[in-house]
Amino acid sequence: MSEQRFGEFVAVRREGDGHVAELVMDRPKAMNAVSTEMARSIGAACAALAADPSVRVVVLSSSAERAFCVGADLKERNSLSDAELVRQRPTTRGAYGGVLELPVPTVAAVHGFALGGGFELALACDVIVADETAVVGLPEVSVGVIPGGGGTQLLPRRVGAARAAELIFTARRVEAAEALALGLVDSVVAAGQDTAEAMALASRMAANSPVGLRAAKRALRLGHGMDLAAGLEIEDAAWRTVAFSGDRAEGVAAFNEKRKPNWPGQ
16 A cells, blocks of 8 residues: 655555545544644645546545544634634635545545534535444534535535525534435445445446546536536536547447456546
8 A cells, every 4th residue: 555645634545556545634633623734735635636647536534533524623713813714714725625626536434523624525525435423514603603615505415405504504413324314425334334335435436437437527516506408518518528538449349348448548
């Protein structure tokens, strides 16, 4: 396994063919509370992953035993002046936006607390795998702010406007079984198995065409919320980027020859 560090609190790990990259939040003593430094590192790691054509899927995980991520570092926030908070904002947005804008499929591996900005990082992923210890929620209004890492926009896209409003306005925490029933997470696995299950899912995704994966994600993201006619035009544009690709030619050849494809990735 190879590991690349981005500052003190973030690592990217890859093994085997390296097509699945694990982006690890590694600030266990603070349960991955997102400080300015950690936000900067998440953004930098995402930029590196986005620029690497060998990466097909990213898994967002945590090294902290009791939490995926407890959100913003409120101890640090308490020490910031208004001017400093304003200056910090682009850095924090860069972390959440960095995950959201990754051009490849993303899977969050959630255990323990995923609250506030921590749950927003999970919501920025395409699929959320949680273990049975997971507790999720957006409690920001209980401390006088709002979800500012994408939560007010991403949560209603998952569960609908009314359900998102209830969850955000009450600031309540939701345990794993209810989270699955409400659609806040996509699967619940045994305690301690979230990362293994997320990596297994990512590996199944990564076996497919890298050109196809990126184009499919682009169509899904850009088309969401559009009317059907506009969405179909977005889909058609994405189709045109893959229809004449080397991956498409290899995929069809491999199917007809009854063998595993060797994707050129272009």
